[in-house]
Amino acid sequence: MPALIPTSTSEAPPQVAARKPRTGYLLLAPGMGWLAVFFAIPFVTLFITSLQVPTGASGVYAPGFDIANYGEALSQYGHLYIRSFIYAGLATLFALIIAYPLAYFIAFRGGQWKGLLLVLVIAPTFASFLLRTYAWRTILADEGPVTGFFNALGVLPEGRILSTSIAVVAGLTYNFLPFMILPLFASLDKLDPRLIEASNDLYASPVTTFRKVVWPLSLPGVVAGTLLTFIPASGDYINAQLLGSITTRMIGSAIQVNFIQFRDYPIASALSVMLMFIILIVVSIYIRRSGTEDLV
């Protein structure tokens, strides 16, 4: 699982004197070939499919250049993009708030239990993703104690949690939490605890120390963690479907339904292309901002 933490280090050239470059290409070829054929080229076919035109027969489409597919997809499902990104954004924010104390605790107080605590963080993912999501139906059930508690406080606009957007965001937050904790831990673990002592020594209160020392130095982990949460969350539709209702559907549902149930491949492909496109834009803006203004 720690493999999930992208290291931002730029590619160092090989340390060992280069050997026959031919061997290098031979080693690369099968793996990179696989990724080229089954990851990169499918994007091209996806794009081509998104421009295809119907032939009349169900599920059969002819090559074409029908940009109108995009217009139709947007007019039908545009609101789902907005909803997906709002849900994913909220889930990312909540996950960050929940993950930080635990990551901080493991990094600075973990001691000899660090390894065990990290195992405990990823252990829940050993239980089926779908079943854990489904379990939230039980936890957040209308007659259950959680809903009862919040109803007693009178904070639930619809009087329930299940089948509302609250349940969907809660599910997303929960499911991607480990992907937030691990990168946060990785960057906090690299932080020399003496820096915190030095900051305290130099008249900084704990709050100031956090704001001026710990938080800035943990930013690489924050960036990695928010991306690893936001990207899968915005494409997810399992939480929306298992915990929400028809009014909480996310864009992933639309892509799946159009591909598999309706067999409307051009519309489904257009939806998928746009999702990837928007994510790429959002992510590159985010990386650029956090890279130039905060990380330096």
Place this chain on the structure above:
Amino acid sequence: MRFVRRHILTVAAFIVLVYLFIPVAVVGVLSFNDPPSKYNTKWYGFSLDAWTNMCGIPGVCESFIESIKIGLISTFVATVLGTMVAFALVRYRFRGRKTTNLLIFLPMATPEVVMGSSLLALFLNMTFPLGTTTVIIAHIMFTISFVVVAVKARLQGLDPSLEEASRDLYADSRSTFQHVTFPLVAPGIAGAALLGFALSFDDFIISFFNAGTLVTFPIYVWGAAQRGIPVQVNALATLVFLVALAIVLIAQFVAWRRRKALQADMASRDADLKALSMDALSRS
């Protein structure tokens, strides 16, 4: 209250850990449930039926075995391919390093629904029949990157002078790989393989797009979720969780024991050293 304030971080961390395990606990508890209908979402009564008769519901165990089969095959292929790529990245110079790195990074940063749908678009356009083969192809595709990253990290952490020492000690490149490099990187490869299997076994979205009529365990669960999940599914998932947890805990325990033994050794060695230097002093 003072205790809470002083230990606020510990308390918060503990609460988050508990939070992580609540749904797992629910899955486990419900595996002992005795629901009158298929809707296994609340507690009715205790029963061991699901555990004693795991394959009692048609389709459950078939899908489970299918998932294990797919997981093993795709993990094996992805581990071999990914390890080769990692070696090339760390040990060889070649053109197109940037593109290569991008192609490795992107699958980890692409939503599953996009990967699943684009691969489906490819298979549809090629009129390739969907089924076990397409799911395995997909799983290998998204697992390779994780293997590359894990093995690369291990390789980069390897002191280059170890391989130089091996060459200095009459080992040619094959012999160096066999006796030094591979044994030292093996734990990283094993870790990557375990991760790959976990990813493959639990994958739903990409599999669902490319499965056709094939039913993997997650696809079975998804289908069942629409009409009520049988208790057997909870039992199987709990079993998987416990086995995986046992494996990593044992690994942790072994590492911990080794560390303890090392510390004990160091202590006795220090004592030895002291005795030795005392001895030297008295002789001089």
Place this chain on the structure above:
Amino acid sequence: MVESRKVEDLHLRNLTKRFGDFVAVDDLTLTIPAGSFFALLGPSGCGKTTTLRMVAGLEDPSEGSISIGEQDVTGLRAFKRPVNTVFQSYALFPHLDIFENVAFGLRRRGVKDIKPAVESMLELVELTPMARRKPKQLSGGQQQRVAVARALINEPEVLLLDEPLGALDLKLRRQMQIELKRIQMEVGTTFVHVTHDQEEAMTMADTVAVMNEGRIEQMGAPADIYELPETVFVARFLGQSNLFVGKRESSGSDSVTVAAHGQQFTIPNSRNNAPGGDVIVGVRPEKMTIVDSGDPIPDMHDRIAGRVVDVSYTGVSTQYLVKTSWGEEITVFEQNDVVGDQSEVGDSVEVHWARDHAFGLDGTGTSADDVESAMPVV
């Protein structure tokens, strides 16, 4: 099993190594006599490690050749050379125990019945009880001895040691210096030792080569180099030196007189390496004596007047910093073998030394500022 045996000289001829535009080793020609303990000494980046790696076969020379006796090994791969290396961080294989680490080279060469050889080697380095331990379970000094044993068991013509004691603390380093010397005497193999620690080089080696910017500045027995440095670099890198930039005024049959900063200094001809009229006069700090102004100065001594600006008591000796009338600060070491009579900061003093201890360096193109601004190169 390890007995003294016939070993061959190591010859480096016109050895050059370039990394892009950077010349790491510059046209090095050198013969290291068989069975000697040879030290390559220099600051980091001087090319000493690159030289060593070329001898080991881990780096290909850009030009030149390496041969052992009559055999040219320049094109030979590392695993085919009769040369073994003790690496800087030891590079012990962490997954193998001590026995297997030591046995590694023999196994790769397909030697049969290795047990007695490994055991006697472990005995030589006094690690027999550690045979089944893993490297991590050993102390730094023990790991260092394993590294030596692992290399020596192959009976190399030349053993290369790359900063072998760098990772050890001071006390252990002293101990290992003696240990390594003992082992070298026992096996009789040529040891080539790379280090930046001048004290280590002088203690252990019978020949020291001081390297700077890819070239050898001076080579010889440790005492010879120390007593009579031939370049400013050597004078400053190997110990400390007080240097005065001047011009030759007159030359006699056995000495020259140099004028510097309005004073006259005398250097024996045998100790003057300056070919022309620009001479740098050098005196080692421990050769100097401090007296109060006006006290008598022995015959055949030269002197400089100044004021004490700093006194550091270091136990065995006291280190004085004396500022001359022209502003140069000179260093003087005095043994603490006299009770009382210490000079103090602010005292007007005279520093003097026997003319036979002065040495002359080539001062062509060197100004007084160059010498003064050059901090000790450590």
